[in-house]
Amino acid sequence: MSKAYLSLSRVDMTFAGPNGGNPVLKNINLDVRRGEYISLIGHSGCGKSTVLNIVAGLLEATSGGVIVDNREVNAPGPDRAVVFQNHSLLPWLTVYQNVEIAVDKIFGGSRSKAERKDWILHNLAMVNMSHALDRLPSQISGGMKQRVGIARALAMEPKVLLLDEPFGALDALTRAHLQDEVIRIQSELGNTVMMITHDVDEAVLMSDRVVMMTNGPSATIGQVLDVPLPRPRNRIALAEDHTYNHCRQEILSFLYEKQRKVEPISARTSSSFTRKEKAVA
Numbered sequence: 001m002s003k004a005y006l007s008l009s010r011v012d013m014t015f016a017g018p019n020g021g022n023p024v025l026k027n028i029n030l031d032v033r034r035g036e037y038i039s040l041i042g043h044s045g046c047g048k049s050t051v052l053n054i055v056a057g058l059l060e061a062t063s064g065g066v067i068v069d070n071r072e073v074n075a076p077g078p079d080r081a082v083v084f085q086n087h088s089l090l091p092w093l094t095v096y097q098n099v100e101i102a103v104d105k106i107f108g109g110s111r112s113k114a115e116r117k118d119w120i121l122h123n124l125a126m127v128n129m130s131h132a133l134d135r136l137p138s139q140i141s142g143g144m145k146q147r148v149g150i151a152r153a154l155a156m157e158p159k160v161l162l163l164d165e166p167f168g169a170l171d172a173l174t175r176a177h178l179q180d181e182v183i184r185i186q187s188e189l190g191n192t193v194m195m196i197t198h199d200v201d202e203a204v205l206m207s208d209r210v211v212m213m214t215n216g217p218s219a220t221i222g223q224v225l226d227v228p229l230p231r232p233r234n235r236i237a238l239a240e241d242h243t244y245n246h247c248r249q250e251i252l253s254f255l256y257e258k259q260r261k262v263e264p265i266s267a268r269t270s271s272s273f274t275r276k277e278k279a280v281a
């Protein structure tokens with residue numbers, strides 16, 4: 001493999017608690033190439049968000065470390081932008097202003113006001129939001145809010161884009177549209193992306209590699225799958241593609257055979273299954 005751009009080495013994470021705490025991650029090692037699109041998949045609660053938050057600098061690993069572009073990560077920074085499942089737009093600012101606030105913070109000292117304005121408009125155009133610049137978050141749909149969140153993240157020109165179930169709260173159609181947009185934008189910009197998903201099809205469609213995590217406690221990386229599908233990828237054509245279906249099968253087998261999660265059925269009613277669990281079922 002070529003030189004790693006993002007590297008996690010020997011990352012352990014134990015949250016404080018009774019009886020010596022809760023050991024969530026154990027010995028996570030992963031090298032990601034520049035421009036690579038990685039998905040993290042694993043059963044609910046195994047520690048995917050914890051990995052992402054450590055890379056984001058929002059959590060400090062108990063031991064081990066993260067390197068991005070030759071520098072150790074020890075705090076959040078504009079080189080790593082995060083998009084969460086539920087948008088994190090400021091409700092009192094318009095669509096334009098929500099992107100502007102990030103752009104001004106990062107480029108306020110280096111780009112003129114006119115350049116910054118062009119840049120904000122460019123990023124909102126990329127996610128097809130030019131028509132709603134003056135609307136407040138409460139006046140746009142969930143999918144549109146996610147678009148703005150993605151535009152804001154991209155406008156920061158991060159070295160690494162961290163996506164924590166970015167499409168998880170969306171209906172199937174909006175989800176497919178936005179997946180296609182992120183695929184297109186990533187192919188144009190060549191961002192390095194780490195995305196958490198519970199959706200096997202989404203993982204295969206979007207990723208260069210799928211990183212599968214074992215069940216916790218002390219979760220680690222159980223298997224890494226290469227997705228050797230040429231780009232651009234067409235979701236309809238892929239349904240019949242042998243390689244696509246093979247990748248899908250590998251992930252399903254990891255999740256439901258090798259890392260099968262057994263819970264007493266009496267403890268769960270059907271309605272208590274989360275949306276995420278239904279998505280991978």
Ligand SMILES: Nc1ncnc2c1ncn2[C@@H]1O[C@H](COP(=O)(O)OP(=O)(O)OP(=O)(O)O)[C@@H](O)[C@H]1O
Nearest residue numbers: 015016022024042043044045046047048049050051
């Ligand atoms: N700040 C925290 N303090 C204590 N425990 C935490 C904290 N954050 C996460 N955990 C615990 O760490 C474990 C992993 O959580 P995490 O959110 O990383 O899992 P996940 O795989 O992203 O889950 P999901 O798929 O349901 O979002 C869980 O047992 C969770 O309760």
